[in-house]
Amino acid sequence: xxxxxxxxxxxxxxxxxxxxxxxxxxxxxxxxxxxxxxxxxxxxxxxxxxxxxxxxxxxxxxxxxxxxxxxxxxxxxxxxxxxxxxxxxxxxxxxxxxxxxxxxxxxxxxxxxxxxxxxxxxxxxxxxxxxxxxxxxxxxxxxxxxxxxxxxxxxxxxxxxxxxxxxxxxxxxxxxxxxxxxxxxxxxxxxxxxxxxxxxxxxxxxxxxxxxxxxxxxxxxxxxxxxxxxxxxxxxxxxxxxxxxxxxxxxxxxxxxxxxxxxxxxxxxxxxxxxxxxxxxxxxxxxxxxxxxxxxxxxxxxxxxxxxxxxxxxxxxxxxxxxxxxxxxxxxxxxxxxxxxxxxxxxxxxxxxxxxxxxxxxxxxxxxxxxxxxxxxxxxxxxxxxxxxxxxxxxxxxxxxxxxxxxxxxxxxxxxx
Amino acid sequence: xxxxxxxxxxxxxxxxxxxxxxxxxxxxxxxxxxxxxxxxxxxxxxxxxxxxxxxxxxxxxxxxxxxxxxxxxxxxxxxxxxxxxxxxxxxxxxxxxxxxxxxxxxxxxxxxxxxxxxxxxxxxxxxxxxxxxxxxxxxxxxxxxxxxxxxxxxxxxxxxxxxxxxxxxxxxxxxxxxxxxxxxxxxxxxxxxxxxxxxxxxxxxxxxxxxxxxxxxxxxxxxxxxxxxxxxxxxxxxxxxxxxxxxxxxxxxxxxxxxxxxxxxxxxxxxxxxxxxxxxxxxxxxxxxxxxxxxxxxxxxxxxxxxxxxxxxxxxxxxxxxxxxxxxxxxxxxxxxxxxxxxxxxxxxxxxxxxxxxxxxxxxxxxxxxxxxxxxxxxxxxxxxxxxxxxxxxxxxxxxxxxxxxxxxxxxxxxxx
Numbered sequence: 001x002x003x004x005x006x007x008x009x010x011x012x013x014x015x016x017x018x019x020x021x022x023x024x025x026x027x028x029x030x031x032x033x034x035x036x037x038x039x040x041x042x043x044x045x046x047x048x049x050x051x052x053x054x055x056x057x058x059x060x061x062x063x064x065x066x067x068x069x070x071x072x073x074x075x076x077x078x079x080x081x082x083x084x085x086x087x088x089x090x091x092x093x094x095x096x097x098x099x100x101x102x103x104x105x106x107x108x109x110x111x112x113x114x115x116x117x118x119x120x121x122x123x124x125x126x127x128x129x130x131x132x133x134x135x136x137x138x139x140x141x142x143x144x145x146x147x148x149x150x151x152x153x154x155x156x157x158x159x160x161x162x163x164x165x166x167x168x169x170x171x172x173x174x175x176x177x178x179x180x181x182x183x184x185x186x187x188x189x190x191x192x193x194x195x196x197x198x199x200x201x202x203x204x205x206x207x208x209x210x211x212x213x214x215x216x217x218x219x220x221x222x223x224x225x226x227x228x229x230x231x232x233x234x235x236x237x238x239x240x241x242x243x244x245x246x247x248x249x250x251x252x253x254x255x256x257x258x259x260x261x262x263x264x265x266x267x268x269x270x271x272x273x274x275x276x277x278x279x280x281x282x283x284x285x286x287x288x289x290x291x292x293x294x295x296x297x298x299x300x301x302x303x304x305x306x307x308x309x310x311x312x313x314x315x316x317x318x319x320x321x322x323x324x325x326x327x328x329x330x331x332x333x334x335x336x337x338x339x340x341x342x343x344x345x346x347x348x349x350x351x352x353x354x355x356x357x358x359x360x361x362x363x364x365x366x367x368x369x370x371x372x373x374x375x376x377x378x379x380x381x382x383x384x385x386x387x388x389x390x391x392x393x394x395x396x397x398x399x400x401x402x403x404x405x406x407x408x409x410x411x412x413x414x415x416x417x
Numbered sequence: 418x419x420x421x422x423x424x425x426x427x428x429x430x431x432x433x434x435x436x437x438x439x440x441x442x443x444x445x446x447x448x449x450x451x452x453x454x455x456x457x458x459x460x461x462x463x464x465x466x467x468x469x470x471x472x473x474x475x476x477x478x479x480x481x482x483x484x485x486x487x488x489x490x491x492x493x494x495x496x497x498x499x500x501x502x503x504x505x506x507x508x509x510x511x512x513x514x515x516x517x518x519x520x521x522x523x524x525x526x527x528x529x530x531x532x533x534x535x536x537x538x539x540x541x542x543x544x545x546x547x548x549x550x551x552x553x554x555x556x557x558x559x560x561x562x563x564x565x566x567x568x569x570x571x572x573x574x575x576x577x578x579x580x581x582x583x584x585x586x587x588x589x590x591x592x593x594x595x596x597x598x599x600x601x602x603x604x605x606x607x608x609x610x611x612x613x614x615x616x617x618x619x620x621x622x623x624x625x626x627x628x629x630x631x632x633x634x635x636x637x638x639x640x641x642x643x644x645x646x647x648x649x650x651x652x653x654x655x656x657x658x659x660x661x662x663x664x665x666x667x668x669x670x671x672x673x674x675x676x677x678x679x680x681x682x683x684x685x686x687x688x689x690x691x692x693x694x695x696x697x698x699x700x701x702x703x704x705x706x707x708x709x710x711x712x713x714x715x716x717x718x719x720x721x722x723x724x725x726x727x728x729x730x731x732x733x734x735x736x737x738x739x740x741x742x743x744x745x746x747x748x749x750x751x752x753x754x755x756x757x758x759x760x761x762x763x764x765x766x767x768x769x770x771x772x773x774x775x776x777x778x779x780x781x782x783x784x785x786x787x788x789x790x791x792x793x794x795x796x797x798x799x800x801x802x803x804x805x806x807x808x809x810x811x812x813x814x815x816x817x818x819x820x821x822x823x824x825x826x827x828x829x830x831x832x833x834x
Contacts, residue, residue, distance in 0.1 A: 013453035015444035016632050016641065018435065027432035036430035038465060041456040048455060048476060055472050059465060215433050224433060279724075285710025286703030289724040293702025296778055296811055304726035306734065307696075307706040313721040313764060317734060347730060361713055394713055 001176055002037040003029055004056035008067035008077055009155055010043035021066050021160050028164065032172055033179035033228045034062065044068065049080035057084065057143050057150075062172075067155030069134040071114040077152055078119050078137075085143060085150070089119040095126055095135055102133065124150075127167040132159040138171055149175055181228050182235035184243045185259030188221040188250060189407040196221050196253075200246050207242045218396060219403035220262065255410055262406045263291040263298075269413040270301035275350035277409065279305035280318040280343035282330065283357040283373060287402040303349050308339065318342030318354070329368065331356050336374035337383045344378050351412065352378045355405050359394045373401045377408050384412065418593055419454040420446055421473035425484035425494055426572055427460035438483050438577050445581065449589055450596035450645045451479065461485060466497035474501065474560050474567075479589075484572030486551040488531040494569055495536050495554075502560060502567070506536040512543055512552055519550065541567075544584040549576040555588055566592055596645050599652035601660045602676030605638040605667060606824040613638050613670075617663050624659045635813060636820035637679065672827055679823045680708040680715075686830040687718035692767035694826065696722035697735040697760035699747065700774040700790060704819040720766050725756065735759030735771070746785065748773050753791035754800045761795050768829065769795045772822050776811045790818045794825050801829065 005026075007019040022039050029036065037060045042048045049068070056063045068077030082089050095118035103110040117134050120126050127136030137152040151168055153160050188196060193216035200223070204212040213224040225242050229235035247254050255265050270277055279288050285307055292302045306317035311330055314320040319342040320335055328334045339354025357373025364370035369389070376385040386408060390400040422443075424436040439456050446453065454477045459465045466485070473480045485494030499506050512535035520527040534551050537543050544553030554569040568585055570577050605613060610633035617640075621629040630641040642659055646652035664671050672682050687694055696705050702724055709719045723734035728747055731737040736759040737752055745751045756771025774790025781787035786806070793802040803825060807817040 011630070013443065013456065014630060015440050015447065016630055016639070018437075018440060020435075023432050023435060026430065030432065037460070037462075038469065039430065039458040043454070051472065051476070052455065055468065059468070213428065213431055213433060222433070224431075281703075281706075283710075284707075285715075285721075286698075286706030286724065289698075289703030289726075290701075290707045293700075293724070293726060294812065294815070296776075298702075299726055302726060304702075304724040304730040304734075306723045307703065307710070307721040309706075309710060309716055309719060309721035316763065317721075317723065346733065359713075395711065398711070 001034050001061045002059075003034050003062035003064060004037050004060035005039045006049075006052050006056055006063065006065045007039070007041045007155070008044065008049060008065060010074075012041045012067075013043050019066075021155070021157055024157070024161060025064060025164065028169065029062075030226065031181045031183075032176055033181060034172075034176065044074040044076060046076045046080050046083075049076055050084045053081055053084035057148055061147070062149045062151070064151045064153065066153050066160060069117065069136070069152060069154050071111070071117055071133075073113070075116075078116070078121070081150065081152060082121055085121070085139075085141065087122040087141075090122060091115070092118045092120045092126060095120070099133060121150075127153070127163055129154060129159055130162050130166060132156065134159070136163050136167065138168065140175065179228050180230065180232040180235050181226070182232065182239045183227075184225045184239045184257065186223040186225070186243060186246060186254050187256040187259060187262070188223065188253050189255050189262055189410070190219050190404055191221060191250070191253050192216075193221060196250070199249055203245045203249060204242060207238065210238050210242050212242070218399040219407075222259070252411070252414065255407070261291075261295075262403065262410065264295050266406050266409050266413070267292065267295055267298055267301055269410060270351075273413060273416055275413065275416075276301050276303050277351045277353065278303050278343045278347035278349040279353040279355070279405075280308050280314070280339040281305065281353075281355050282308050282314065282339070283359045284355050284398050284402045284405070285309060287398055288353065288355065288405050291402060291406065303347050305343055305347065305353075314339060318346065331358055331368055331372060331374065333374050333385050333387065336376040337378070337385050340376035340378035340383055341380075344380065350379065351409060353405055353409060354378075355401055357388075357397070357401055359397045359401075361394060371397050373397065373404070375401065375405045375408055377405075377412050379412065379416070384408065418451050418478045419476075420451050420479035420481060421454050421477035422456045423466075423469050423473055423480065423482045424456070424458045424572070425461065425466060425482060427491075429458045429484075430460050436483075438572070438574055441574070441578060442481060442581065445586065446479075447643065448598045448600075449593055450598060451589075451593065461491040461493060463493045463497050463500075466493055467501045470498055470501035474565055478564070479566045479568070481568045481570065483570050483577060486534065486553070486569060486571050488528070488534055488550075490530070492533075495533070495538070498567065498569060499538055502538070502556075502558065504539040504558075507539060508532070509535045509537045509543060512537070516550060538567075544570070544580055546571060546576055547579050547583060549573065551576070553580050553584065555585065557592065597647065597649040597652050598643070598645050599649065599656045600644075601642045601656045601674065603640040603642070603660060603663060603667075603671050604673040604676060604679070604682075605640065605670050606672050606679055606827070607636050607821055608638060608667075608670050609633075610638060613667070616666055620662045620666060621659060624655065627655050627659050629659070635816040636824075639676070669828070669831065672824070678708075678712075679820065679827065681712050683823050683826050683830070684709065684712055684715055684718055686827060687767075690830060690833055692830065692833075693718050693720050694768045694770065695720050695760045695764035695766040696770040696772070696822075697725050697731070697756040698722065698770075698772050699725050699731065699756070700776045701772045701815050701819045701822070702726060704815055705770065705772065705822050708819060708823065720764050722760055722764065722770075731756060735763065748775055748785055748789060748791065750791050750802050750804065753793040754795065754802050757793035757795035757800055758797075761797065767796065768826060770822055770826060771795075772818055774805075774814070774818055776814045776818075778811060788814050790814065790821070792818065792822045792825055794822075794829050796829065796833070801825065
């Protein structure tokens with residue numbers, strides 16, 4: 001079965017706002033074996049809304065309309081869907097009474113326009129809104145000789161998500177022929193997208209019954225594997241088989257077989273070996289620390305560190321000899337190593353990381369161009385330093401450098417085990 | 418005039434990818450006085466694409482189709498648009514020759530499917546692609562008795578953006594009746610969205626010819642003001658008048674009148690008074706440093722600091738007395754102040770910032786609940802400490818805390834001037 005999603009709201013046609021509900025809904029629908037046929041975003045104009053709904057009804061088995069269910073004049077979804085389907089609206093007095101009660105409880109005067117939230121499509125069931133006033137609607141109907149499921153839900157994610165889980169999902173499960181779904185997400189660090197695809201395409205193309213999606217972003221690749229089968233076991237068996245084959249091919253480039261972010265994997269590895277970590281960041285300026293501390297419980301193995309943006313701070317917090325900075329330059333192999341060993345000694349952590357580089361856009365030279373980054377990790381006996389040349393703008397270079405540093409820590413910990 | 422945007426690609430109908438080109442295009446089109454009528458996202462299915470194009474032609478004066486212009490079997494945009502418009506495709510031999518030359522220069526064997534990139538709609542002009550192989554197309558035509566502009570562009574943002582600027586924009590400027598456009602973006606820190614709207618709605622509703630959009634995100638509000646007039650002076654005069662009236666009402670809550678991010682404003686203020694800054698971050702874990710160092714040139718006034726995630730590091734890098742942590746707790750007014758003064762003294766900066774709090778989800782108590790954050794700024798003589806209770810999850814609390822800290826630095830610097 002397939003589904004069309006229509007997002008209603010003029011604010012979604014500005015450069016500042018984007019529909020994100022549809023991503024949530026797509027993930028949920030895919031799990032039921034339902035694929036998206038199209039998404040449409042329309043403003044608060046009745047004729048556009050009517051034609052968008054008609055168009056969706058021609059294309060899809062399920063049509064979900066989000067937004068435009070409030071009490072204002074701009075809220076036209078009920079009227080437009082009724083017109084598109086050729087159905088009347090009936091005022092549901094129970095809903096109206098509940099609205100009156102809700103307003104009374106808050107000692108607010110209800111205005112007339114609110115009552116239109118009680119208008120329900122002929123034959124539709126109202127869907128309770130546990131997080132707001134506007135109820136949704138569920139309609140199981142026939143349009144042009146085909147069965148169609150039409151669902152109306154409010155636009156705010158805080159209302160849509162609970163309504164979908166509590167009201168829509170159980171009804172969809174009953175209405176849709178039962179299929180079972182299994183998925184796996186593999187994560188790969190510091191590998192080019194095309195290099196990765198070249199290595200795994202011969203594998204995943206053999207699994208025609210597993211849908212494989214590759215998403216690459218700044219040194220991070222996410223491989224999504226999805227299979228839909230008559231039984232859960234069959235679906236799981238297929239994604240696991242493909243995941244295993246890909247892991248075998250990519251070996252230690254795969255850092256997670258369950259979709260976790262790299263910083264969480266690094267923290268897991270640290271805990272596993274009972275190690276702690278400290279970082280001295282120059283060009284990444286706090287990015288590495290920020291990613292690690294974004295994970296709840298990170299304090300068990302991440303102690304902290306220093307943002308040594310100025311040369312003086314490299315010496316003050318990580319004991320980098322000023323002579324070394326003067327002779328080698330702040331962006332150098334030696335300074336990266338000194339940052340890693342210095343912060344480790346100061347903090348008393350098991351591992352120390354040092355990062356120094358030129359994020360640009362200025363500050364580069366022929367010898368040391370923008371994008372040059374040195375990344376070091378030290379365990380007290382050994383210090384490994386990587387020299388990297390990252391392409392792109394300031395933000396990209398910083399993100400790549402942070403990703404590479406975390407991956408270097410992961411690899412160091414894997415060899416220690 | 419209005420415009421429909423169609424994004425083509427099955428990957429855009431998964432939970433993992435979203436069309437973002439349309440946000441860029443909307444901003445560009447708005448500047449020409451063109452509004453969006455709708456956006457449609459369709460997969461690589463010819464019949465869906467044909468009907469989406471027809472539907473868009475009925476609704477809009479301009480139809481922009483992005484994606485599906487490559488050489489593979491999935492790339493169906495040319496064929497589908499031709500079918501929708503009832504036009505034939507003609508193979509443009511110049512384009513094909515250029516493709517052959519491009520492949521030959523790279524010593525790659527060209528495959529037959531590549532030549533279909535040379536297929537051009539009857540009456541259309543090919544648009545050069547300065548960043549890839551697939552050319553775009555520009556068609557100024559008549560459909561159902563109305564003039565329609567149809568534009569085909571490749572999907573990758575790195576190809577679409579230069580093609581839009583170099584090829585499409587000049588043609589649109591010529592084709593669209595001339596209107597002049599002015600805009601201003603005001604930024605407001607640490608004010609609730611409804612509180613802000615309540616204060617400024619009486620003002621902006623008087624300016625019916627200026628479009629005002631309010632966007633709130635984690636302690637940051639962006640007010641976009643847009644006016645379109647026959648002359649640039651008239652447009653500019655109206656947005657400036659409204660911007661001035663809003664600034665007068667919101668006073669020092671407005672931190673930028675030109676859309677700059679808060680961290681850039683803080684750095685500007687620091688430079689203006691010749692001051693430097695250092696930070697000691699506990700619960701924000703590097704977020705503040707990372708935002709500041711994301712700005713090119715930040716090293717002139719931001720020296721760096723410490724991520725003092727463990728108690729030991731609070732003492733090691735910011736000289737917080739261990740007895741104070743033992744008696745008051747790591748999350749306390751005194752420790753925040755000690756972090757600010759300590760990091761300032763250590764680093765020798767003009768100002769020092771200290772942040773400590775409970776980001777959750779665990780670690781809270783009745784006395785010190787999740788969301789409690791102390792933020793301190795010290796200039797050596799005075800230390801101001803804010804106690805804040807932020808709602809939301811870990812990420813939200815950390816973002817709010819970082820935003821509040823930057824805003825406190827801004828306000829401190831403003832009183833010093």
